[in-house]
Amino acid sequence: MIYSLISFSLKNTETLVYNYIKFFKFILINKIFNLIPTFIIFNKFYIKFYLKNIKFNTNNKDLRLINYTNYLINPYYKISLPVEIKSLTKNFIFNFNLFQFPKINLEGNIILNGLKKIFISKIKKDTGLYFSKILKKNFTIYKASILFNNNLLNIELNKNYIYIYDLKNKIKINFIILIHYLGISNKEIIKYSRYGNSIFLKNLLKNTLKEYNNILDKNIYYLNNLQKISFYFGNLFYNINFILYKNNNYLINIKHKLFLDNTFSYQIKENWIYLYQDLINILDYLIDFKFNKKNLLNIDNFANKKLENLTDIILNQLNIIIEKRLKFFLQNLNKLNNISILNFINYINNKQFIFNFKEQFNINPLIQYLDQINSLSEIMHKFKLIKSNKFNLKDLNLRDIKTSELGKLCLINTSEGLNSGLIVYLPQNIILNNNEILTPYKIQLKKNIKIFNIKLINTLKQEKIKLSLINNFIKKNKIFYLLNSINFYKNFLEKTTINKLISFTETELLSLAENLIPFIFYNDPTRCLMGAKMQMQSVPLIYNQKALITTKTNQILIRKNNNIYSLQEGIVSFVSSYKIIIRDIYNREIIYYLPNYTFSNQKTIINFKPIVWTGERISLGQIIANNQEFKDNEFTLGNNCFVLYNSYKGYEFEDALIINKKLIEENIFSSLHMKCYEISCLYNYNNFLEITSIKLPKYNKFLKRNLDKQGIIKEGSKILDNDLLCGKIRFYNLTQKQESLGYFLFNLFGYKLRNITDNSIFISLGNSGRVVKIELFSTKYSIKELNIYLKLRIFIIKQRVLEVGDKLWGRYGNKGVIANIADSIDLPYTKDSITPDLITTSIGVPSRMNIGQLYETLFGLNCSYLDKRLLIKNNLNYKLGSNYLKLLLYDYLKQINLYKGISNFNSYNYGKSILFDGKTGKKLKGSVLLGTSFYTKLIHMVKEKIHYRTIGPYTTVTQQPIKSRSKQGGQRFGEMEVWALEAFGASYNLKELFTLKSDNIQGRLNLQEYLLNNLSIKKSVLSESFYLIINELKSLSLNIESLLLY
Structure with missing residues (x-):
């Protein structure tokens, strides 16, 4: 796979730690150098800051021993600065503590109050040049916005003038006058502009001369404004993007050089771009838009976006924090005259006065409680992105996947409900470089030769090239040899000949959770999304099996999980359930302790087991122990079960499941x-x-x-x-x-x-x-x-163990609640005495368009009979036409007949089996589908869901029991629970739940009188929620009266 060729990937969570440490080593030190002076003279005190001797300290908490019970543990880094204070009477040096930062462990988790949390990156607008238009008083204003370092400059072109606005300092000046102030004359503007000979540009220059006469009265004020705006372009200390280099008008690119080249359509090989040429190009572009010679660029293009990191949040507050800390230090200097030096140092470095980012991290919504149900949920939580912080429910354009986001964001995986399309996930193969997402593509080096090279491409380059899905070709006719490729180019599909092919696979458009699903392209996307979500909610089991039908992604996860790796080459000398001893090439013993029986955030067990044996030779970086979710270096959370798509006494009503009692006796789906x-x-x-x-x-x-x-x-x-x-x-x-x-x-x-x-x-x-x-x-x-x-x-x-009410699910979103546990002898069986492990309804497959679910069932049947596994590619029909998968399936079913003598394949009933009644032994009419599928157990178990109360509060408006156990709320009885009672015909229980135990006030009082005073129960009246609907209709001027007919 392409992934194996990539040296550094965003999926390596170590990059989060590396960026955090890199921030302390370089960015933070440079920021302190710029914000703190070397010396200060204040109230007869001479204060010298030794900026070159910044110290980093820590409280030395072992991050491996932290679990949810250690609420008081907050490991941190402390940054201090040596300060020398001189006065007439005192002269001493002490370490001035500036601030504290929470630690990040090697897994990329932030430790706050003993809990593991993770930072969710946010996609935001990058520094750059953006064009737009505004309608104001029946005429259009064309605007160019320059965004940099949380500052915004707007250049607006109206009918006769062009102005530049500084919204931060509330400054408005003429843009042409600013160009003159920077040393560019009218002759140079006319010479380098594409509209040099146009009447419109000459009128702009004439109107600027008129404005010179108007500013003579306020010359000093206007010059100050010009100096402030030119300060953005010419001061390195204030802005790292716009600088004047050695008194020459040079401009470092706004985002990077490629962005300006792409915008202004010129390419300069040098590292510098002329400032005056960029400013004149902005002017030309605004004139182009005014006369409709060019279309406005898409502001929502992914090339204009970047990822906000944890260090960005720190840097945004660092200026204010250092300013407050220095102000506090200077205000308390006079206390040196009254107290001792030691008391002064203790007071200045008191914890309550040192700014600790722990509080900021605790209230930040982007720092979330880590989802640790299983290894996949932890990895996917770290790849979650927030597309926008403006949760505008009406903006459907923001929720869509654009062509520029192809290969940058997952096409399917998103949150459900109101935030659908706003919270997204990263795909499988991406790389993060300076907060920009890069995608690896295969580039064909020679024509008609299968030699490829891997190249990383950003969004700007991606829009200029033609991308093709691998093996997505068409022929001109049956005889013609050369193929044509179907490509994505500028939001359209094109047919081109293959000269230099840049291709990508379907799996690169999806995240890790989707790529775990075989036959994903033969299912409805909404069910695939549900299957990906439920994989992240599956609880690890005691006994698990490798899936008979698997994808390559199962093996990739072994390197992304927090397993234990060998730090040195050597030979294993001792192995047990709690430690591994390896003797390296220098005859040293290295002991690896396995952190068994540790808690996850969701209170599931993390238990490691060794996968090496005594005497085995270990190489550097080899996995020596993994947790219970992996078997033979493959990620697996469930078991292969015989599934029967049929009915059984009506218990399969509305996707309910009937399970074999053998699953409980053998602890197949038991969890710890x-x-x-x-x-x-x-x-x-x-x-x-x-x-x-x-x-x-x-x-x-x-x-x-x-x-x-x-x-x-x-x-x-x-x-x-x-x-x-x-x-x-x-x-x-x-x-x-x-x-x-x-x-x-x-x-x-x-x-x-x-x-x-x-x-x-x-x-x-x-x-x-x-x-x-x-x-x-x-x-x-x-x-x-x-x-x-x-x-x-x-x-x-x-x-x-499994109970009635627990949930099981397949990999295609086909979940169900266990409705009945049947004995093995009562279930139907085949000729070779195979009884199904699960029975589910067959109606749920065609109604949800889960064709891949049937493919897995039939292919899995072949694998279980012939004792083999199938490594499947998600899209198989490119080899032998559209019927290839069907022909392959028929061949596999014939193999069962040839090798085992089981006639479950014939020309009349494809893949169906004949069953016998378990109680009578008689042959059942017709034939049914029996196969093997991979099922797992969800963490939503019935023991945690059932909740009861004697008395409790009710809501004011609807008079229904409030939600939440912490508030002593009532049991939530949802739609699927109603279906279950309907299936059992429990009408009286349903009526009691909907009336007496819900919002029927009079009925509750009648029931209380019956229980206390033994009075007869009266007939129920209308519920309070029905009266609420009537009142809402009355607010619409509809007169509705309710009458009870006895």
Whole structure:
């Protein structure tokens, strides 16, 4: 694949860390050099800043040990600057702390309050030159906007004048006068302009001479404005894009040189572009637009966009932060006369006065809680982009994929709902270079020879060349040998001969999630989007299988995941479940510890397993351990199941699934989930103390069977509901009102009497499992500030098997809720005694146009019978015409008949099987489709969804139970749940859910009287939401009355 030829890709999350460190090493230091002077004289104090000795410190937190339980951990980088202060009485040097930045680990995650977060890049308008037009008072104004360094200059051409506006400083001056001020005469304007002999340009110059007479009265004011605007073009310190080099009128390109060349249609090989030529070209372009000689350029072109990085957010605030920090430092210098030097340094470097970017990162909407359900969801979250921060729901043009975005943004993957098209994802093969996305393309070097070269092309170059899909050719006739290529060029499809072919594959237009789906081009795009989303919501399983039908993307993900790699060449000397020891070529032992039983942000388990053996020779960079989502270096999250497309007692109603009980007995779709119990032992020197102990007389031996001598549960214990986790007691000193009584009791018993209370910890209901890890620790902060001398963490793993209500899904968006768990002996079977693992409805396939789902089922049947796998290419029909895939499928079905003797292929029923009833053994009428598909389990499990309450709040308007468990809201009963009850015919339950448990106020009162006073239940009345609809209709002047007929 092309990916293997690319040395640096945006998918390498290490580039995020590299850019962050590069920001500290170079950009931040240069910014400090420009903003902080070398010395300051203030109130008889001489202050010298040693800018060349900037120091970087850290709090040395181990980022590998951070999980969701460490809420107080905030690793950071501290930037300090040595400062020397001299006065008549004092002379000293100290480190002046400027600010703190949160750390980023090697995975590209920002650690904030012990949580892993990620920065989502935003596509925004780049620095450049943009043309537009405005309608104002029945005439058109043509405008050229120069955007650079958060500054904006507008050049507007009206009927008789051309002005330049500086919106920041509120300046308006004549553009021709500015050109004169920069040293360009009228003769040079006429000479280098394409409209030198036109009447319109000469009238503009004449009108400028008239304006010279008007500005004589305010000469100094106008000169100051001219100086301010020319300052943008001529000062390197203020603007890095526009500079005057050695007093010559030279202009460094606005975005890059290629942008100006593309705009003004000239190419200069040198690194410099003449300033006066660019300004005259802007003037010519505005005249072109005025006389309709050229069309306005597309502002939304992807060449005019760039990605906003995390460092851009920091740089936008850095000027204000340094200014405030210096101001605070200078205002408190006078305190040196009253306090000691040490107290002054401690006050200046106090944490509450140092600007910490942690607060800014916490409130920034672009820094999000990392999605860590599985490895794919984590990678795809890092490739998410926000297309615009202006969420204009009516702007459909913003949501579309333009031709300039081809190969830069994924064609399918986006968010659902209101933000559809505004939140997008990056495709599989892209490279980031200076906040610009580059796409690799194959370029044919010689005609009719399969020799290609990989070239990186940006958007500006991409619009000038003709792109062709690989193998997308047509012939003039059947005999003619030469092929013609179908190309994309300037928003159109063209047919051209193949001379120098620049081609790309279909997979390069899609993201990693879509490329995991085989036969994606034989499905509806909306279902492919749903399948890509559900891959990112699949929970890792205990036992997983490699998909029988796979794509090349499964193997690419092994390098993008956070696996453990060898840092040195050597031989493996020891392998276990928690560490790997490798002896390198210098006879050194390198120990790799596997971070097992760690939490993800979504509370799924991240568990690593070694894939090397003792004595194996390891090369540099080889993967030595991966997590449970990979098998034989392939990404897999599910299992291959026999799927029957048929009905079974009506349980398949509305995409519901019937599963074989064998899946539960063999733990096929079982997953592990971990929960942490954190226990604190408090102390107080005067009043009380908490300790753990097993000597608790109120509990029997059965409850204390898993406790050790200290009263803490043993590691590896199997615990049930309401079992004892930790026996903990608290001692209180008794206080007597009379001191004499206290002395009497002390002399009587020999010690002070204490009150003992039981604070033992029990496991909550429904959280039984096995204890896998116990942590005991204490910190200085908890001892001094929180009065906690010991902390105990107990990690419990629970195995969840399939239940009625869980969701399973295939790779084509075909998800369903488990409606029934049937015994194997009751299910239909084939001649060779194969029973289906899953039964689903056959109506959902043609209604959703999932032809690829049927292809996978039939090809998978061949692979399961003949014990082989199929590496599929997503588009197969280019080889032998449009019927190639159908002919290939027929051949594969014939192979089953030849090798296994199973006649599931004949001229009447293609790929269908004959089944027998599991209860009677009789042959079923007709034939059905039985095949093998790849299914996984979603994280939306029924145990986390079912929620109940006794009483709770209702909304004011609709009188329905509010949402959210945290607010004690009611259970959400949606559309699919209603279908399930309709399938079972539970009409009374439906009526109760829609009326008494929802918004029927009178019905709730009648039910309360029935339960409390044993009165009869009255007939239900209209619900409150129906009255709400009637009131809304009355607001439209429609008089509607509601009557109840008994």
